[in-house]
C-alpha cells in the first residue's frame with residue numbers, strides 16, 4: 001500500500017472510533033487516583049485515615065483544573081477523586097471524549113506529581129448529563145459515597161491502631177451497619193459527628209463572579225468591576241440542603 005492510502009485508512013479508522021458528548025448535555029468528568037491505596041501507604045506516608053496535606057493538594061489540583069481550557073462551573077473532591085462540571089455549551093476538543101479524558105488525566109497527574117515529587121497517576125472518565133435533576137443526583141451520590149467511605153475508614157484505622165490486624169479489621173468492619181460503625185467509634189472515644197466536615201462530606205469549589213472595587217488609574221476615581229474567583233467550601237451542606245446549594249450555583253449558568 002502507498003503511504004497516502006495507509007494514511008487515509010488510518011485516519012478513517014481513527015475518526016470512526018471517535019466518541020463525543022452529544023450537544024445539549026452537561027459534561028461531568030471524574031478523575032480518580034490510580035492505585036492510591038498502595039501509593040498513599042508506601043510512598044506518601046500520610047496520616048490515616050485523613051491527611052490534611054493530601055486533601056489540600058487534591059483541592060489545589062481541582063482548582064488547577066478550572067484553568068486548563070474548559071469552562072468549569074463546579075468542582076468537588078473527596079478522598080482521591082475529583083469531579084468537575086463542565087458547561088453545557090463548552091466545545092473544547094469538539095467534545096471528543098478521548099481528548100477530554102486524556103488531557104484532564106494528564107494535567108491532574110502532572111500537577112499532583114509535582115506537588116508530591118512522586119509519580120502519581122489519575123484516570124479520568126466522562127459522563128453525559130442531560131438535565132439539572134441528574135446533575136444534582138450525581139453530586140449527591142458522590143457526597144453519600146464520601147460519607148460512607150469516611151465512616152468505614154475511621155472504623156478501619158481505629159481498629160488497626162488498637163491492635164487488630166488488616167484481615168481481622170476488614171472482616172469486622174464489613175459486617176457492621178452504619179449505626180454499628182458510629183457505635184464502634186464511640187466505644188473508642190470518637191464522636192463521628194464532631195469530626196471535621198471535609199472528611200465526611202468532601203469539598204466543593206465554586207467559580208464565582210465577584211464584585212470588586214478598584215481605582216481608575218487615570219482619573220483615580222473608584223470603579224466597580226467583576227472578577228471570577230475560586231471559592232473553596234470546606235463545610236458543605238448535605239442532602240436536600242446540598243441540592244439547594246447546588247441549584248443556586250447551576251441556576252446562574
Ligand SMILES: Nc1nc2c(ncn2[C@@H]2O[C@H](COP(=O)(O)OP(=O)(O)OP(=O)(O)O)[C@@H](O)[C@H]2O)c(=O)[nH]1
Pocket residue numbers: 032033034035036037038040041046047048049050051052054055079080
Ligand atoms: N492515608 C490516607 N489515604 C488516603 C487519603 N485519601 C485517600 N486515601 C487513600 O486513597 C484510596 C482511594 O481508594 P480507591 O480509589 O478506591 O482505590 P485505589 O487504590 O486508588 O484504586 P483504583 O482507584 O482502582 O486505582 C483509599 O483506599 C485510601 O487508602 C488520606 O487523606 N489519607
Ligand SMILES: [Mg+2]
Pocket residue numbers: 032033034035036037080
Ligand atoms: Mg483511586
